[in-house]
Amino acid sequence: MPPSPPRHWLLKSEPDVFGYPDLVRVGREPWNGVRNYQARNFLREMREGDLCLFYHSNARHSRVGPTGVAGVARVVRAAYPDNLQFDPDSPYHDPKSTSDNPRWSMVDVAPAFAFPAVLPLDTLRALPEWQDSPLTRRGTRLSVLPVTPEQFQAALAAAGVDLPDAHLV
DNA sequence: GCCAACGTTGGC
């Protein structure tokens, strides 16, 4: 069976806590602390090489621009057990999770390329490809969600990213 | 299995 082509996702993060510049600074980051079953299931579907839009939520008071997509991250390790679920000192500790049957998963991500400027949520919402996304539907709070190839390309085009260059990364 | 109370998310 041939390997499936890389798929696309969107990862939400509050830039005051951990923004795209932080990802660039650290180079690689375990995406832990996801405690929603639907989001966890998406994490488990991720494969190495998948590309993720890095979304800044709640960025109004942030120094790194408006709420929106700041760049693209790459999955560099597929899902494995989230370390924080076993840490009693962590707010993400889950006493009901056992090491032989971990409840929560994480992936590792690394920066792929930054957008020239944050692509604002308003702009994203206006794109026809994004009309039907959980991101733009009100009331959705998923922190990890799938993105179609059309949505991914439309976001890059709207951000002014040169596609051939993007493919070289 | 129901559902009210509660906590969290996230745009504004």
Add this chain to the structure above:
DNA sequence: GCCAACGTTGGC
């Protein structure tokens, strides 16, 4: 800071 929307919890 507000609050609507949503997921989870726990009493019954």
